[in-house]
Amino acid sequence: MSRISHIVLDDANLPPPTPEIEQERKVAMFDLLEDNHFVIPARDDRPVPEGPYHLGLSIRDKRLVFDVATEKAEKAAEFHLSLGPFRQVVKDYFQICESYFDAVKKLPPSQIETIDMARRGIHNEGSRVLQERLEGKAEIDIDTARRLFTLICVLHFGG
Numbered sequence: 001m002s003r004i005s006h007i008v009l010d011d012a013n014l015p016p017p018t019p020e021i022e023q024e025r026k027v028a029m030f031d032l033l034e035d036n037h038f039v040i041p042a043r044d045d046r047p048v049p050e051g052p053y054h055l056g057l058s059i060r061d062k063r064l065v066f067d068v069a070t071e072k073a074e075k076a077a078e079f080h081l082s083l084g085p086f087r088q089v090v091k092d093y094f095q096i097c098e099s100y101f102d103a104v105k106k107l108p109p110s111q112i113e114t115i116d117m118a119r120r121g122i123h124n125e126g127s128r129v130l131q132e133r134l135e136g137k138a139e140i141d142i143d144t145a146r147r148l149f150t151l152i153c154v155l156h157f158g159g
Contacts, residue, residue: 001051002039002134004144005071009151010058020101021154028150037141040068040077049076057148059083059155066138078138083156086133089126090156094123123149 011017017025038055040048041137049070056067064086066079096119103112127145130152134140140148 002037004032004036004038005017005052005057006054007049007151008054008056010056010156011155013154017154020097025154026151028147028154032144032147032151036144036147037139038144039139041136041139043136050075051076057151057155064152064155066134068138077137079134081133085129086126086152086156089122089129090153093119093122093126093153094156126153 009025009029031159038051038053040051040053042048052071053076054069054071054073056065056069058065060069060080062083064081064083066077066081068077068079070076096115100112100115100119103115107115123146124142127142128151130145130149131140131142
């Protein structure tokens with residue numbers, strides 16, 4: 001019950017993604033729904049609505065918004081996070097992804113592997129930032145954080 005069963009990414013006002021970004025989005029969403037850990041902790045002695053949860057991710061008023069509902073469409077929580085702590089890591093992630101996508105087309109496997117290791121390192125950093133920003137609001141494991149960070153990057157792509 002402590003999981004996300006449905007996710008909606010509000011990208012309606014964003015420019016169309018590149019094929020690479022669209023593929024990253026599809027893989028992240030598929031993997032996230034297949035396996036994730038998402039718990040809303042109890043706060044102020046209020047009952048926590050039971051999961052599984054539906055998650056809406058969007059950027060509103062220059063803030064990252066997590067809109068969480070139960071499967072019965074009851075509001076479970078809403079978190080608004082500043083985008084500031086994500087800006088540099090998202091920028092670094094897009095730069096390394098661009099290098100990776102270019103490398104796959106023309107470089108030998110050993111050089112691709114080096115770039116991919118750097119890409120994973122930056123991705124891990126973004127995941128760590130997300131876990132820190134969600135502290136006290138939602139508990140997520142590292143794999144869930146990684147997949148959510150990918151989706152945050154997709155939202156930043158147009159922002």
